[in-house]
Amino acid sequence: xxxxxxxxxxxxxxxxxxxxxxxxxxxxxxxxxxxxxxxxxxxxxxxxxxxxxxxxxxxxxxxxxxxxxxxxxxxxxxxxxxxxxxxxxxxxxxxxxxxxxxxxxxxxxxxxxxxxxxxxxxxxxxxxxxxxxxxxxxxxxxxxxxxxxxxxxxxxxxxxxxxxxxxxxxxxxxxxxxxxxxxxxxxxxxxxxxxxxxxxxxxxxxxxxxxxxxxxxxxxxxxxxxxxxxxxxxxxxxxxxxxxxxxxxxxxxxxxxxxxxxxxxxxxxxxxxxxxxxxxxxxxxxxxxxxxxxxxxxxxxxxxxxxxxxxxxxxxxxxxxxxxxxxxxxxxxxxxxxxxxxxxxxxxxxxxxxxxxxxxxxxxxxxxxxxxxxxxxxxxxxxxxxxxxxxxxxxxxxxxxxxxxxxxxxxxxxxxxxxxxxxxxxxxxxxxxxxxxxxxxxxxxxxxxxxxxxxxxxxxxxxxxxxxxxxxxxxxxxxxxxxxxxxxxxxxxxxxxxxxxxxxxxxxxxxxxxxxxxxxxxxxxxxxxxxxxxxxxxxxxxxxxxxxxxxxxxxxxxxxxxxxxxxxxxxxxxxxxxxxxxxxxxxxxxxxxxxxxxxxxxxxxxxxxxxxxxxxxxxxxxxxxxxxxxxxxxxxxxxxxxxxxxxxxxxxxxxxxxxxxxxxxxxxxxxxxxxxxxxxxxxxxxxxxxxxxxx
Amino acid sequence: xxxxxxxxxxxxxxxxxxxxxxxxxxxxxxxxxxxxxxxxxxxxxxxxxxxxxxxxxxxxxxxxxxxxxxxxxxxxxxxxxxxxxxxxxxxxxxxxxxxxxxxxxxxxxxxxxxxxxxxxxxxxxxxxx
Numbered sequence: 001x002x003x004x005x006x007x008x009x010x011x012x013x014x015x016x017x018x019x020x021x022x023x024x025x026x027x028x029x030x031x032x033x034x035x036x037x038x039x040x041x042x043x044x045x046x047x048x049x050x051x052x053x054x055x056x057x058x059x060x061x062x063x064x065x066x067x068x069x070x071x072x073x074x075x076x077x078x079x080x081x082x083x084x085x086x087x088x089x090x091x092x093x094x095x096x097x098x099x100x101x102x103x104x105x106x107x108x109x110x111x112x113x114x115x116x117x118x119x120x121x122x123x124x125x126x127x128x129x130x131x132x133x134x135x136x137x138x139x140x141x142x143x144x145x146x147x148x149x150x151x152x153x154x155x156x157x158x159x160x161x162x163x164x165x166x167x168x169x170x171x172x173x174x175x176x177x178x179x180x181x182x183x184x185x186x187x188x189x190x191x192x193x194x195x196x197x198x199x200x201x202x203x204x205x206x207x208x209x210x211x212x213x214x215x216x217x218x219x220x221x222x223x224x225x226x227x228x229x230x231x232x233x234x235x236x237x238x239x240x241x242x243x244x245x246x247x248x249x250x251x252x253x254x255x256x257x258x259x260x261x262x263x264x265x266x267x268x269x270x271x272x273x274x275x276x277x278x279x280x281x282x283x284x285x286x287x288x289x290x291x292x293x294x295x296x297x298x299x300x301x302x303x304x305x306x307x308x309x310x311x312x313x314x315x316x317x318x319x320x321x322x323x324x325x326x327x328x329x330x331x332x333x334x335x336x337x338x339x340x341x342x343x344x345x346x347x348x349x350x351x352x353x354x355x356x357x358x359x360x361x362x363x364x365x366x367x368x369x370x371x372x373x374x375x376x377x378x379x380x381x382x383x384x385x386x387x388x389x390x391x392x393x394x395x396x397x398x399x400x401x402x403x404x405x406x407x408x409x410x411x412x413x414x415x416x417x418x419x420x421x422x423x424x425x426x427x428x429x430x431x432x433x434x435x436x437x438x439x440x441x442x443x444x445x446x447x448x449x450x451x452x453x454x455x456x457x458x459x460x461x462x463x464x465x466x467x468x469x470x471x472x473x474x475x476x477x478x479x480x481x482x483x484x485x486x487x488x489x490x491x492x493x494x495x496x497x498x499x500x501x502x503x504x505x506x507x508x509x510x511x512x513x514x515x516x517x518x519x520x521x522x523x524x525x526x527x528x529x530x531x532x533x534x535x536x537x538x539x540x541x542x543x544x545x546x547x548x549x550x551x552x553x554x555x556x557x558x559x560x561x562x563x564x565x566x567x568x569x570x571x572x573x574x575x576x577x578x579x580x581x582x583x584x585x586x587x588x589x590x591x592x593x594x595x596x597x598x599x600x601x602x603x604x605x606x607x608x609x610x611x612x613x614x615x616x617x618x619x620x621x622x623x624x625x626x627x628x629x630x631x632x633x634x635x636x637x638x639x640x641x642x643x644x645x646x647x648x649x650x651x652x653x654x655x656x657x658x659x660x661x662x663x664x665x666x667x668x669x670x671x672x673x674x675x676x677x678x679x680x681x682x683x684x685x686x687x688x689x690x691x692x693x694x695x
Numbered sequence: 696x697x698x699x700x701x702x703x704x705x706x707x708x709x710x711x712x713x714x715x716x717x718x719x720x721x722x723x724x725x726x727x728x729x730x731x732x733x734x735x736x737x738x739x740x741x742x743x744x745x746x747x748x749x750x751x752x753x754x755x756x757x758x759x760x761x762x763x764x765x766x767x768x769x770x771x772x773x774x775x776x777x778x779x780x781x782x783x784x785x786x787x788x789x790x791x792x793x794x795x796x797x798x799x800x801x802x803x804x805x806x807x808x809x810x811x812x813x814x815x816x817x818x819x820x821x822x823x824x
Contacts, residue, residue: 154786197786198794264795306722310798314719315775315806322806338784345780379718 005031010064010091011260012036012272012279013194020055021068021087021097022046027120030127030276033094033159035194037280037334039127040094040159043118044192046087048072048101048111053085062227063257065090083109093206094159094192101187103180111180115190116173119159121150123334125342128277135335139171145207146174155338158195160203163188198263198333230256234296235667237636240660243594244632250598251632254624255293259300262331264310268303274602274625281346283308283327283353284416285626287360292567292630294367295637295667301364302373308357309380313348313387318405321349321414325387327357329411342409351392351402351414351440354384355447362450365458366644369670374458385451385468388444394434398478399495400444401436415440416565417508417543421550422557423494426503428549431496438491439508441479442515448472449516480519489525491518505529505545507562510569513576523576530569531581531687538609538688539588540566546606553606553616560603560618563589564627567634574638579654583682586635587656593632600628640664640676647671653678704731704766707773708740711803712751721747723799725759731766738766742800760792762800775805 007016013035017023025031025042033041046053053070060066067088071081082105088098103109120133135152145162146169165188167174180186195203230252237248259269262281271293272278273285286308290301313326320343321329332344343349358381365374374381392400404410413422415437423437424430452468455461483491485503492501493508509526512518518526529535534545540561544551552559566589573582592615593600602625605616640662641652649671655662657680666673701709729740741758743750768787771777779801782788790797 155784156786197789198783264798266795310722310795314802315804317778317806318809319807320778333784335784338781338786340778340781345778345784376722379721 006058006060006066006068007275008060008062008064008066008089008091008095009257009275009279011258011269013091013094014275014279015089015091015095016276017044018055019058019068020046020053020070021066021089022052025120027122028127032119033192033194034124034276034279035094036196036198037124037332037337038157038194038196039122039124040119040157040194041117041192042120042122043116045116046070046085046099047114047116048083048085050112050114061088062090063253064092083111094194097190097192099188099190100185101178101180102185103182106182108179108181111178113176113178113188114173115161117146117148117159117161118172119148119150121148121157121159121335123336124277125332125334125336133335141169143204143207144169146171147203152335152339155335156195156197157335158203160193160195160207161190162207163190165189196333227253227256230297233668236665237662238665239662241590241658243598244590244659244662247590247593247598247600247632248636251629252296254599254629255289255297255300255626255633258624258626258629262307265303265307268306269300270303270307271300271626271630273627275623278625280333281307281328281331283329283350284356287327287353287356288564288568289626289630291360291363292564292627292634294363295642295669296633298364298368298668301360302368302370305357305361305364305373305377305380308353309377311346312380312383317348319343320345320347321405321410323348323387323391325354325383325385326391327353327384329353329414343406347410349402349404349406349411349414351400351437352416352443354387354392355400355440355443357381357384358447358451358454359443362454365454367669369647371458374454378459381451381454382464385447388447389471392440392444395436395497395499397436397495397499398475399436399482400440401434401495402440403434417557419556421555422543423502424504424544424548424550424558426505426548431494431500431502432498434497435494435502437494437508438479438483439511439515441475441483442512442517445472445475445479445517446515448475476517476519479517480522484522488529489522490529491522491526504548504550505534506548507535507541507543507565507569510541510565510572513572514568515572516575518576520576523578527573527576527578527581530573531584536584536688537561537588537606539592539604539615540585541569542606543603551606554618556603556618559606561592561606561615562603562628563592563600563631564602564625567631567638570635570638574641574654579641579652580682580684580687582638583654583656584684584687586639587658587682587684589631589635590659596623598632599624600631601625602628636662636664640678642667642676644669649674649676651676651678654682655680656682656684658684702770703773704770708751711742711749714749716747717749717803718747719802720744720749720799723747723796725793725796726756727796727800728758728761729769730761730763731769732764733766744796744799758792760790760794760796762797763789763791772801772804775807779804 015033016031023044032039056069070085084102086100138149145160148159150157193203193206260272271289273282286304290304313322326348328346329350331346336342337344394401402414448468449472452465455465493506494502544558550558570582570585601623603618639655643650655678659680662678665675723744727742731738
């Protein structure tokens, strides 16, 4: 997304405009009002006497609210403006916009104030891929509102636009004839409502309730959003590093902004994946983000588990790559999904979300002690565990692998590195399908052990627990034999369809440490590679090592550094006792965060830190992105060495010396609230010199 | 004369009425009204779920959710040819009230027949190997 755009959002509804508040979208550009994966406004242009306005300043008041100070004029020649225009906008069912014009003259002024409107009702996929529409556009005037309509057979979407002041309405906008006395102001409140069949409230009703109650509505909304409560409930961080403090605050606020209420589970929030392309429920992203946020906002995990459980697969459906017990990959509500031109209703093509579901359920219980949720979701967790053995072992070789059944619009790579070229041999060749990527085996191993713990502790099923533990031990033994690249001293990224090791060196090794599947005897070698010069850039671990056939420092999954990936790698290093190495990764990623004003992007370039001095942003990265937002949170956990142990929280800090002192106060969990302290003693610069000389 | 062979919709609802408990709905509690439009006629069923315990009747109780559609569309659903979520997004299935309850109900619908064949073929291939 280009610079200078103003974005405000609330869950899956968001508005992206220019810095003067105007929206003039082309098909391929992600500006407009979006809700439920559909663009409901592609044109929203304010003119006074036929002229557009210039921005003096723009304030993001809250993540759901922005204010634009504008003046008439061309902006080329400076003339003392005798009018000020203020637009204040907040998101809710669409958005509200309070329009205020102040007359600074000593005589009255008469103005034609016009809001030009239009909508292309594009499906977000159409914006992303520049596709053409198949339905018909029309408009009507109803209830003093302009209603823009799009219809394709029975499919409908509507945008309602109204105001609390009399306006002349035509098919392209609303015009107000305004006279303002000297030194006085005129104000109108405009309301835009998105109409969609899956929304509980009809747009006409939402419109009637919304117009003419701007201040009250805004205040009520601010309360509903409850940002203050959200921040107050999170642990308090005090530390020497201003940058870390800012990053922490930014992460909490962005996480609040990305909270999303799935229509099937109203009044409960789970994290949506990222702005602008992924403002919806994703199995993998919601689970990883909930894991990262557990010590800070454990409720996200509970909602994620409930919502994903409610949509767990129940049948075989090739188009949606659905199986019984499988956790969904992605849900969408747009036109292409409605007409089954895309399979996202929901789409199940992911091989990791299902084992990770069990991992999250167990980790959630270890932190919160909420055994009720574990009992409520016993059926879902058992179905997820059964999926691993009954449906995910496509080759009958005891490993989880994937091959899409929807060959037209399904996903080829059903692991987190889901782009087409992400999994390759050392020489750059792409393996065939099914592919059994290594981290999937780690997640399956962890899911079995954690499932066993829950079976023993909560479900009281010793037989299941014994069986799962036996299977996990067997999986670990086979894995360490079959995936180990002997002459490299690391794990292959996958086994191909013939069982051959796909021998490139990748960041996936870090996820293996996190899962615990790595033999102790092999862990040192893996950790050395992760911090070695081929994988570690100085900012973080690259997705694919320098020196591999497909390595490209700005290739999406073949050389860039992903903050989320690194946060789990750091967790993995801690799990095997590599505290200093984990601190080194935390130092690099948190230093990078400073260059992005505390908001880590999805990915940044894998150039060596010594070469660029600053992290190079990946060109089309999403921001904010939920699991990048969660990365600093998980890094705080790994630096402080926070680990639940029965009813206590163990604190075992290993902080980079550049971070200094940290106090994390009021960490919620089964222990009530406890504090954790740490002081930086790990000299990461020295450690970096040491490890890059190996590698 | 014998009755004509019951159609797929009747068979599905009869089966539901005698099922008693379905674990797929263990998390759902509430009352749904199913309204099927068939020509000029609308047929109504009340489906009550209590943590997976199912009851089907034609009593007119106040529902938490109402699903309305053409009977032919519902027939497609019970045969696995029509996906309920996509139908909702297209506007051919209209839901009022608790969408969570309707989503839970939709878990009882089968997948497309072709998918099962694909799966069985795959299992057979694995067995043959």
